[in-house]
Amino acid sequence: MTFEEIMSLSPYSLNKEEKGKLLTERLMELTRHHLENCPEYRRMSEAVGFDVEKAEDYRDIPFLPVRLFKEMDLKSVPGEEIVKTMTSSGTTGQAVSKIYLDRETSANQQKAMVKIVQDFTGSARMPMIIIDCPGVVKNRAMFSARGAGILGFSMFGAKKIYALDDDMRLDVEGLKEFLENNKGQRILLFGFTFMIWQHFYKELVRLKDEGISFDLSDGILIHGGGWKKLISEAVSHDEFHKRLEVVCGLRSIHDYYGMVEQTGCIYMECEHGHLHASNFSDVIIRRPIDFSEAEIGETGIIQVVSTIPESYPGHSLLTEDEGAVLGVDDCPCGRKGKYFKINGRLKSAEIRGCSDTYADKFK
Amino acid sequence: MQINLNKDLLNRVTFLTGSAELADNLSAVPPMIPFEEKIIDLLNAVSAEIIKDPRSRAYSDVITFGFWIRKGSVLKLKERFEINDNALHLGKGVVFHIAPSNVPVNFAYSLAAGLLNGNANVVRVPSKDFPQVGIITDAFNKVLAQREEMKPYVLCVRYDRDKEINDLFSSVADVRIVWGGDRTIEELRRSPLPPRSGEITFADRYSIAVIDSESYLAAEDKKRIAEDFYNDTFFSDQNACTSPRIVIWTGNRTAEAKEIFWEEEHLLAEKKYNFQPIQGVNKLTRSFLVSAAQPGVKVVEHRDNLIVRVTVPELTETLMDNRDNCGYFYEYDCKDINDIKPVCNDKRCQTIAYFGSRESITPLLMSGIKGVDRVVPLGRTMDFDLLWDGYNLTQHLTRSIVLE
Incomplete structure (x- = not known):
């Protein structure tokens, strides 16, 4: 099974059996590739007694904790083939993940993403409003997750405008003009959940009070980056949807789940509020106590597998996120595959001991 | 003023x-x-x-x-x-x-x-x-x-x-x-x-345990030993300076002793320890980090994430840069007590908890090492003293x- 063959399929077309077969075939192939080409990966697999020849299912492939990519440089291609290094957007002082991409993996990330997103937006490119500041993509040498997300989604935009300036202020005039020029067309909006709330939604509310309002009822908003900050402001998923509709008529709103360690095969939220795994990837929920697979509906740690990573051994990863599979193949939206929800980050451990913890120090 | x-x-x-x-x-x-x-x-x-x-x-x-x-x-x-x-x-x-x-x-x-x-x-x-x-x-x-x-x-x-x-x-x-x-x-x-x-x-210190397999197998009260080891480790999330991070096995019946020892410890941890989900991820991360860094490392097959044991082929000076806690143990089968010198000849090494003969550890101490301030029986690592x-x-x- 090559990546091209997976590409040729409609992204949510395979049922459980078909997808299981496809994933097992492709992921075993990737496992062999990484075993041969990444000495660290081989040693890790040997340490846990993994034998690729005896493995029968993609669920049996070892999963690497995402944090490993912060601690080690892991690649499965010679250094000169690396064309891009992606980094996670950690807060200052924290270690960041480093993901090494060659031409092939980088291209496949883009192709997979196009395929997935077009299932929601259609294949025509649309005028696009990026709800962020242009500064975030300026430094191309190091791609932060935020920058990478913006660049990734920019593929879907015909004409683009950044809605915020580098001081994170809404460009009211620019926005007015852009909407005027693209009247009657469907508009794509993209941004990070918290930025949208803080610098876009709140500003729209303020402007509305002053009598300035925008009509985005023909828009489709894709947003990602997690809910942590919004939860701390007590804004729920439903609230987010409702309030945006009230302020600017936006109804088509899709969250996505994704991570820099597996760029490309993002998990999009459907019209029924469910995150979906496409043919390119899957989620497996693991029980924290023994990493066995959880039942449908049971909360656990999210493992993600992806058919894309060739240049680095990131095809099977254990995240630090918690969630639950809601069902397989039977979402009312009609898309096949698993659909699931994310509950948020795992709580960091409260541990005893003589040596004060870092977190404690900076409390 | x-x-x-x-x-x-x-x-x-x-x-x-x-x-x-x-x-x-x-x-x-x-x-x-x-x-x-x-x-x-x-x-x-x-x-x-x-x-x-x-x-x-x-x-x-x-x-x-x-x-x-x-x-x-x-x-x-x-x-x-x-x-x-x-x-x-x-x-x-x-x-x-x-x-x-x-x-x-x-x-x-x-x-x-x-x-x-x-x-x-x-x-x-x-x-x-x-x-x-x-x-x-x-x-x-x-x-x-x-x-x-x-x-x-x-x-x-x-x-x-x-x-x-x-x-x-x-x-x-x-x-x-x-x-x-x-x-x-x-x-x-x-x-x-x-x-x-x-x-x-x-300062930040680490400790180790040395267990003689034959003495352990001969011991009557294995439940008590499990309690002692629990108090040395899990009681403080295995994160005190006194908590053993490595279990070093001596004697000729190590395989047999390990099996019983860890089975008993697991029973106790299951009963008493408050496991947090992130701990499983932490232990997995640590065991992979050390496996990637050193060839020949084996993660012992485990039923669950309460106790994760990692066998190392030799004790290196850098092993203790990769320590973890909450039930994460390195294990080493020791033929000659001087083999453990690399982890003891380090100022960060504080306590050796022993089970079996204390005298067998003396040659190591006498060989001139920079670390080790205490050699105490298993179960007593946390006992405070004015010599500390x-x-x-x-x-x-x-x-x-x-x-x-």
Whole structure:
């Protein structure tokens, strides 16, 4: 099974059996590739007694904790083939993940993403409003997750405008003009959940009070980056949807789940509020106590597998996120595959001991 | 001016025992004679309060401290630590203690050590609101209420990390005792001490266990051994400086012994340990990091993530850079005790907990190593003593007046 063959399929077309077969075939192939080409990966697999020849299912492939990519440089291609290094957007002082991409993996990330997103937006490119500041993509040498997300989604935009300036202020005039020029067309909006709330939604509310309002009822908003900050402001998923509709008529709103360690095969939220795994990837929920697979509906740690990573051994990863599979193949939206929800980050451990913890120090 | 400044600063300090007024007057408090009657009496009374407090029952660490400061126990310490050299001995004066923020009772031992050696103490207790801290400071308050003259010697304080307050207490300290590891030490070092003052620092350390397989298999009470090992490790999330991170097996029946030992330990951990999901991820991460770094590492197949064991083909100097906690153990089959030298010849190595013969470890110690301050039986790694972490606390907390 090559990546091209997976590409040729409609992204949510395979049922459980078909997808299981496809994933097992492709992921075993990737496992062999990484075993041969990444000495660290081989040693890790040997340490846990993994034998690729005896493995029968993609669920049996070892999963690497995402944090490993912060601690080690892991690649499965010679250094000169690396064309891009992606980094996670950690807060200052924290270690960041480093993901090494060659031409092939980088291209496949883009192709997979196009395929997935077009299932929601259609294949025509649309005028696009990026709800962020242009500064975030300026430094191309190091791609932060935020920058990478913006660049990734920019593929879907015909004409683009950044809605915020580098001081994170809404460009009211620019926005007015852009909407005027693209009247009657469907508009794509993209941004990070918290930025949208803080610098876009709140500003729209303020402007509305002053009598300035925008009509985005023909828009489709894709947003990602997690809910942590919004939860701390007590804004729920439903609230987010409702309030945006009230302020600017936006109804088509899709969250996505994704991570820099597996760029490309993002998990999009459907019209029924469910995150979906496409043919390119899957989620497996693991029980924290023994990493066995959880039942449908049971909360656990999210493992993600992806058919894309060739240049680095990131095809099977254990995240630090918690969630639950809601069902397989039977979402009312009609898309096949698993659909699931994310509950948020795992709580960091409260541990005893003589040596004060870092977190404690900076409390 | 100075006085007003102190008042403002002291407003940011909560006094669990003592008061801002007493703190402002610390440098005028006269040192006492180590182990003198009024000190022993004070601690014995506190001990009685602690032991009779019904709240203490839930906290074995509080009870253990209660017994440690009882008269009988203190008199034994007096016998061992009183210096008999014709000189006169007095406390150094003021001791400023920074207790670790995540061990509930450690502050109390530090305080007792300061008191027994004749000093006035200002102790920064953990920032976290452990019930144990309240039980112990309540007992002190009750006892001090009837002993006005002892009040200036016992100041238990709580404040957020605050350099200005550290500066203030450091400026009057004759000795500063810093628990909490490398980062805390680094932070406190930014606050200067007076020229003649000294410092005792408890840096980041690690410990190991050496178990003789044959002695273990011959032992009757394996449940008891499992409890002992639990207290050495899981009880403090295997994250105390005294917690063994490596289990070194000696003798000829290691495979057999390991199987029973870990089975017993697992039963206990299942019953008593509060497992947190992130711990499983942490242990997996650590075991992969070490496997990637060193060939020949094996993660022992495990039923669940309570106990993760990683077998290493040799003990290297860098292995302990990769330590983890909450039930994460390296294991090594040792043929010759000198094989473990790389982890012991390191200043960070603190305690060897042993089961079996202590004598078999002696050749290693005699070979000249930089680490290892204690060799104690399994189950006793946490037992506090005035000889701690390589320091004779009495010598550091007293001064001698030569009489000729």
